[in-house]
Amino acid sequence: MIRVFVGIGSNIDKHLHINQVLFELSERFDNLQASPVYETEAVGFVGDSFYNLVVAFDTDMQPDEVFTYLRTLEAAHGRRRTSANQFVPRTLDLDQLLYGDQQIDTDTVKVPNDDILKYPFVLKPLVDISGDMICPGRDCSFRTLWQQQSDKYEPLRQVFLN
DSSP states (O other): OEEEEEEEEEOSSHHHHHHHHHHHHHHHSEEEEEOOEEEEOOSSSOOOOEEEEEEEEEEOOOHHHHHHHHHHHHHHTTOOOOTTOTTSOOSOEEEEEEETTOOEESSSOEESOTHHHHOHHHHHHHHHHHTTSBOTTSSSBHHHHHHHHGGGSOOOEEEOOO
16 A cells, blocks of 8 residues: 545535545545645636645555546546646646655656645645655655745635535
8 A cells, every 4th residue: 555645626616526525535545634724816817716635545556547536536526627727717626746755757647746845735735744754856854845935925724614
């Protein structure tokens, strides 16, 4: 079994989609752990705010199988991906952030995901559930990375799902 970390975001019916995908992931994977949920403004476009969190789970699936499964979940929630719609409202956005401590760069899977160091709404939830883990390819923990960068970010607002 390997520990996989996934970033989750939604800004369309966000309570519904996040609660549902957490249930679906818990039904499929062992030892699901979820960070707090943070509300952030849309990045790259004007739109409703997002709810973002990170989950971790154990699996025997290969990295490309996890990727495919996540895309299937997105599609089941009405997400339609095209090359031109990176910065648009979405029902569900599922990004594979880590696959254990491995570094992978293929056509479909790139871990660690670049979003970890790019967006506070990815790094902070990762710190919340696995702060002492060493970032693959770096000499420091996620907590240290957050401490080095957090003063550059607006504070994140934690929200609670019903």
